[in-house]
Amino acid sequence: MRWAVGIGVGWLAVFAILLVIAQVHPSTVLVDVPYLVPIVAAVGLSGAAAWVTRGRTRVAWVLLAISNALWLTGEVVWVYYTYVLQRGPPAVSAADFFYLSSYVVAIPAILVGIGSSGHLRHVRGLLDAGLLALGLGTIGWQVAISPSLPQSPRLADFVAFAYPLFGVAIVTTLAAVGLAGRHRLPAWGVLVGAGFAVAGVTDAVYAYTIAAQNINSNWINVGWQVEAVLFGLAAVAAIRRPEPEARERTRSRDLTAVPLTIAALAAIGLLVADRVDQGPITGGMLVILLALFAGLLSRQLLIIRDRTRLATQLRASLREQERLAITDGLTGVYNRRFFQEMLRIEAERADRTDTPLSVVLLDLDEFKKVNDGYGHPAGDAxxxxxxDRIRGSVRASDIVARYGGEEFGCLLPGVNEEVAVEIAEQIRQSISRSEVAVGQGRNVRLTSSLGVATGGTRDSHPLADPDGLVNEADAALYRAKATGRNRVVAAGMLVDPVYADPDLPPGLVWLADRIDAQLSTHEHSTAVSRWSMLVAERLGLDMATLRRVAAAGRLHDIGKVTVADAVLRKALPLTAGEWEQLRRHPDESARLLTDLGGRPDLAAVVAAHHERFDGTGYPRGLAGTGIPIEARIVTVTDAWAAMLADRPYSPPLTVAQARAEIERCRGTQFDPAVADVFLDLVTEGLIGDLAEPARA
Structure with a gap:
């Protein structure tokens, strides 16, 4: 850059010396031929800048190279007229066309190279530049140019004054770029702007000399030489000093008023001048006025559009901020703060409308192993x-939140405890039913423990203390963890169906799980226990019966321990002896409960769970109400679980097929009232699918 500046300054000094010599020894060749040297250099350097630069800067330099080439073409045409045709160019010639075209191409070069990257900002910048140029040009015309014109101005006068007007347009384009909010102009942009500023002043002086019929001075050529030198330096700066594209900056104040004010003043000036002259408005003046008013109106429309867009963006930003304030960034569900606030609101609404409100707390079992084994990013995934699985298991109106770490909370407005337990069971099954991806093609199977608490109903937690409701759900969650994980525990009436009775013998529970595992890969006795309790609750039975039916459902098949494995797993029809052995298992279950479990109260129930309502069942042929209600309930739920499971002797049925079988056997094998209640629960979606056996 130092060498380029030195060469440029040196050339200007040489050109000045040539001008002095030309005055002493008059010779146009001595000035005109060297005059082309910096212009040719500017064209070559502009082409080089277009070759080495990238992006929008390259596009700008391609246009600037074209602009400089047009300028050089105009100069060549002028030289052709002077030295080939041996006569000066006409007042308005082809050279003027190329000169003015170079200005026209330069304006988009500036807007592309250092203007805004946004289309709308380009439009605003161009409009601002146009308003500034037209406004300043109009004011200049009124103040300086018009008084200097002869009574009958020639076309050459107007063409001559077009040059400074284009110079003003380019300088104001640079000003408009600044008004559009650029971070800073690149060095080459500053040099290009300086070149056009010098050109504008030089063109203005030339226009006055044309109007004054005085074009003898060659010193005016120094201005255009300075312009060419500055363009060459700008190209060197673009080649040798690569700079990032200009960035937009946030403006502390709105400068849009600058071009608008100038344009408005110009329009007012035209009208005032017309009133002073008392003459008709000329066609040219009318065009200028219309252009000014159209520009002002268009700019105002853009301002309105800008402010509307900004208001829309602000509203969207506020909505996003509100969403982020209540949303967990990792999982996309609500956060704990929002959950607690909605708990308070829903508790007040439930208390006011006398409706139930349930809370489900969920914790992933042994989740630390995922983080330790696969890394925290996998744990986040x-x-x-x-x-997503939790959200897919609840209603759209329910609140799902990340309560902490690997713990989630669900707020279920209007849901009583029995439905909340079934929803929690659906969540548990959706988590344990299939594996989740941890990345890199690896999967892991997880289980969860859930605690349920309900308020707003008889014998439930008072809704005046919603935090206490959460505490009860948390305590139920702790019980689920303590009793083996992968289970649902309710804090109130519907206690854990698996451990519905705290005195249930653990050894017999283990035996029930072992038998279930022998017969199927899915749960059986746990589902029978859970569904039996739901049916008993829907029938309006008392708490003691609820506990008894849940416990009986859990242990109804323990007598199968006395049946040979070959019989239990046999796929072909059983022989008479094998049937006799299998039919003894209800009595064996009763015996084990009496002798080993100390629970004779359950013996009568499990002994009768294969009795049929029409009296054709076994082992004693009981019928109707002679069968304990608990046994009649277990008969239905046991049959449903068996039909849905894949057993050695029978493939699983679909829900529709199992439902048809319950309806077919209503009144024969099953108590009609129990069957109807059970099917109602199926219709309501409260009887879920069979899950895989729980793993501690």
Whole structure:
């Protein structure tokens, strides 16, 4: 750059010396031929800048190279007229066309190279530049140019004054770029702007000399030489000093008023001048006025559009901020703060409308192993997938939140305890039913423990203390963890169906699980226990019966321990002896409960769970109400679980097929009242699918 500046300054000094010599020894060749040297250099350097630069800067330099080439072409045409045709160019010639075209191409070069990247900002910048140029040109015309014109101005006068007007347009384009909010102009942009500023002043002086019929001075050529030198330096700066594209900056104040004010003043000036002259408005003046008013109107429309867009963006930003304030960024569900606020609101609404409100707390079992074994990013991905499964198991109106770490909370307005337990069971099954991805093609199977608490109903937690409701759900969750994980525990009436009776013998529970595992890969006795309790609750039975039916459902098949494995797993029809052995298992279950479990109160129930309502069942042929109600309930739920399971002797049925079988046997094998209640629960979606056996 130092060498380029030195060469440029040196050339200007040489050109000045040539001008002095030309005055002493008059010779146009001595000035005109060297005059082309910096212009040719500017064209070559502009082409080089267009070759080495990139992006929008390259596009700008391609246009500037074209602009400089047009300028050089105009000069060549002028030289052709002077030295080939041996006569000066006409007042308005082809050279003027190329000169003015170079200005026209330069304006988009500036807007592309250092203007805004946004289309709308380009429009605003161009409009601002146009308003500034037209406004300043109009004011200049009124103040300086018009008084200097002869009574009958020639076309050459107007063409001559077009040059400074284009110079003003380019300088104001640079000003408009600044008004559009650029971070800073690149060095080459500053040099290009300086070149056009010098050109504008030089063109203005030339226009006055044309109007004054005085074009003898060659010193005016120094201005255009300075312009060419500055363009060459700008190209060198673009080649040798690569700079990032200009960035937009946030403006502390709105400068749009600058071009608008100038344009408005110009329009007012035209009208005032017309009133002073008392003459008709000329066609040219009318065009200028219309252009000014159209520009002002268009700019105002853009301002309105800008402010509307900004207001829309602000509203969207506020909505996003509100969403982020209540949303967990990792899982996309609500956060704990929002959950607690909605708990308070829903508790007040439930208390006011006398409706129930349930809370479900969920914790992933042994989740630390995922983080330790696969890394925390994998753990984060798992949490997001679990959140999706939870949302898919509840209603759209329910609140799902990440309560902490690997713990989630669900707020279920209007849901009583029995439905909340079934929803929690659906969530548990959706998590344990299939594996979740941890990345890199690896999957892991997870289970969860859930605690349920309900308020707003008889014998439930008072809604005046919603935090206490959460505490009860948390305590139920702790019980689920303590009793083996992968289970649902309710804090109130519907206590854990698996451990519905705290005195249930653990050894017999283990035996029930072992028998279930022998017969199927899915749960059986746990589902029978859970569904039996739901049916008993729907029938309006008392708490003691609820506990008894849940316990009986859990242990109804323990007598099968006395049946040979070959019989239990046999796929072909059983022989008479094998049937006799299998039919003894209800009595064996009763015996084990009496002798080993100390629970004779359950013996009568499990002994009768294969009795049929029409009296054709076994082992004693009981019928109707002679069968304990608990046994009649277990008969239905046991049959449903068996039909849905894949047993050695029978493939699983679909829900529709199993439902048809319950309806077919209503009144024969099953108590009609119990069957109807059970099918109602199926219709309501409260009887879920069979899950895989729980793993501690």
């Amino acid at each position: 798992v949490l997001a997938q679990i959140a």
